[in-house]
Amino acid sequence: MGALFTGGTSARRLVRTVVLQARKRLSTYGSQILLAIIGAAVAWTIAGGLIQDHRPFFAPIAALIALNASGGERGSNAVRLLAGVFIGILAGEFALLVTDRGVVSLTLGTGLAMIVAAMVTSERVVVGQSAASAILTTIFVGGGSPGVDRLVDALIGAGVALLLSQLLFPARLVAMMRRIEEEALGEMARMLDEVGLSLTSDGDDASAQVVNRLGDLSRPMAELSKAREASMSTIRLSTIRWGDPGPVIDEDEVIERLILLGESCLFLARTTVAMDSEERRELAPIVRGMADVLGTLADDLSSREAREQAVNQALTAARGYGAGTPDDDPVTHATHLAVEMVATDIMVFAGIRFEEVEDVLFGELEDPTIPAPAQEPWLPWLRWRPRLPDIRIGRFRERG
Structure with missing residues (x-):
């Protein structure tokens, strides 16, 4: 009976997941x-x-x-x-x-x-x-x-x-670009999560699994570069240029930061291949923690609360691994650097100014400014766009 109940719960969860995905796709492509x-x-x-x-x-x-x-x-x-x-x-x-x-x-x-x-x-x-x-x-x-x-x-x-x-009705480019960003973040999260799982295994097979997963980001990274080119072309050729192209240009810079974040994730995954089994097991929860951070961002890029939560999670993971010591071997030193790079790029992507990132990472700045994501005009050729209350949904604080 318990097995049947568990199976029914799994079936309902699967159906709910499929329905939610279908609704999301319809919402994305309905217009x-x-x-x-x-x-x-x-x-x-x-x-x-x-x-x-x-x-x-x-x-x-x-x-x-x-x-x-x-x-x-x-x-x-x-x-x-x-x-x-x-x-x-x-x-x-x-x-x-x-x-x-x-x-x-x-x-x-x-x-x-x-x-x-x-x-x-x-x-x-x-x-x-x-x-x-x-x-x-x-x-x-x-x-x-x-x-x-x-x-x-x-x-x-x-x-x-x-x-x-x-x-x-020119394309709502910010919404389109954020969908591509969410897909890229989701792919990064899946890659790091699978790498983290592989780190708990022993032997050469684990290293081979990590190497095989390094190519998972090739498609989303190419889509990001393609989105940047398409956005600039659309601004030049459509009526968006008559309104306010600022949000699109800002989102183009966000994609550039996301590309750098993807490269940092690849660097982190690559350094794990050269580590011994004990170090891999120590690093596994850190890598999976970074995957959770990227998953949080991918869930809702238009939410400042999600960005604040992601920054908190990234800091918890990076500080949990530490900054390393002068006695570390080159591989361990590179791994600590890779963890810091991923955390840094996550914070910059979330909207923290680059000059503040180091102070935030080392706890010298406890309440950085994370701006609300820009809103896009409902009609792209108009300068007017909906104004949402500028209220901090959550307060940034150190966790752990």
């Missing part, structure tokens, strides 16, 4: 889905009103796919999509011109579209969209619907996507 639906409907309406006696299916498809990109890439995605659609339509029209409708025209048009797209660009979205457009052209083309109509449809769909994504 993007709504904007894509609106764009498709608008593109269909405009194309149907301008060109009579045809079904303008290319217009909503172009708008939908262009708006389905991540926030910072909608504009460039619309341009790539338009290139693919043009290539596909032209290849499909050529196939219909030289062959009868059917599998022959579909094969010829699709192959020609993909070859031309691959010669023009290495972007896979262009190659894929050119093939899809060629297939649609060869299958659904009507005798009274010339190819120029489909080109106009594609232009309308891409134009609607650009209007919505760049002028009326």
